[in-house]
Every structure is written in C-alpha cells, then in structure tokens.
Amino acid sequence: MHPTGQHPGGKGHSCGIVVKEGHIDKTKGSRVSTPNPYQNPQHDQYPQHDQYPQQGQYPQQQGFQAQQLGPKEERNLGMLSHIIPLAAMVLSAGFLGFVASLVVYLMYKDRGAFVANHAANSLNVQITMGIVMLVSLPLMLVLIGFVTFGLAIAIAAVLHIVGAVKASNGEAWNPPLTLRIVR
Numbered sequence: 001m002h003p004t005g006q007h008p009g010g011k012g013h014s015c016g017i018v019v020k021e022g023h024i025d026k027t028k029g030s031r032v033s034t035p036n037p038y039q040n041p042q043h044d045q046y047p048q049h050d051q052y053p054q055q056g057q058y059p060q061q062q063g064f065q066a067q068q069l070g071p072k073e074e075r076n077l078g079m080l081s082h083i084i085p086l087a088a089m090v091l092s093a094g095f096l097g098f099v100a101s102l103v104v105y106l107m108y109k110d111r112g113a114f115v116a117n118h119a120a121n122s123l124n125v126q127i128t129m130g131i132v133m134l135v136s137l138p139l140m141l142v143l144i145g146f147v148t149f150g151l152a153i154a155i156a157a158v159l160h161i162v163g164a165v166k167a168s169n170g171e172a173w174n175p176p177l178t179l180r181i182v183r
Helices: 071-091 096-106 113-142 145-170
Strands: none
Touching: 071 096, 071 113, 071 145, 096 145, 113 145
16 A cells, blocks of 8 residues: 555545554554553663673572482382372373383482482383383283283282382382383
8 A cells, every 4th residue: 555545556545544553644644653552661770781790790500409308208209109100000001100100200310319219110110011011912912912911010010009118118129020220
C-alpha cells in the first residue's frame, strides 16, 4: 500500500484503516506519538554498558557440591533405591525397573557411600534381570522362555525386597545371583 493510503496503480481509494505500525498513521501520513507499552519509562535507572563489572571482576563461585546425607536419610534412600525399581518392575512387567534404578543411581551416587552401594546393587539386579529377560524372549519359541522370564522377575523382586530390608536396617549388602557391573 502506498503511504498516502492509495493502492499503487489504482484509482485512489482509501480503505480508511488506521495502522499504527512503527507509530505512523498511514491514512494521514503523519507521525503519531503513542507510548510503547514494552518500553520501561525508568530506563535510565539501569547501569550503562561501561558500568558493568569487567571480565574477572565477579566474585569466584564454587562448583556445585552434593549435600551429604545423614545416616537416617541414607538408609531411607537406600531402601527407596530398591522399592522404586521393584514397583516400576511390577507395574511394567519387568521392563521399567532398569530405568528407575538408573535414575536413583544417577541422582544419589554422590550423596553418600551407603546410598551409592545400594543404588548400584539395585542397578546390578536390574541389569542381570534384563539380560535374562532378553535371553528368555527367543526361548519363548520353545516355551522354556516363559519360565525363565517369570523366574527372572520373581528373583529380582525377592532381591529387591531383601535389599530394601537390609538398607532399612543400615546393613551393607551385595545381592547374590547378580553380575557386579556397576560398583
């Protein structure tokens, strides 16, 4: 559209719409002073570019350090590192327990040796169970795979229950029948 409001090459009619794009009234061709709702009227209160601290003038900050847990918190989290994968395993027919163990391990491995030990044990139980379940899938063609699949879930459930009880009592424990992949 032409600044006078007429179409270029047209007979010169105006649609009468006032467009305030860039604060210019296109039907009148003059500048309209409307306040910008996004502009801060007190913009002078902010420091100028040369008033900001230069590189190296900021105070040194320490890196993130995980807060160490107390004995009761460590026991509770050690117990949860077995209960959460057990619940996920039961609800997903054995497939999501690994994810739950991995999340607990990654979140709490630096918070205390007791929690790290039980979370690693939980993850090792899930890895071992996952391997047995993968081997069981092709064995289902000869029907023995259904038995090994069910046994893997049952043994993992028992190991998680024993691990949760041991963690609740504050005892260190290495589960039997599992590979020690994560330490």
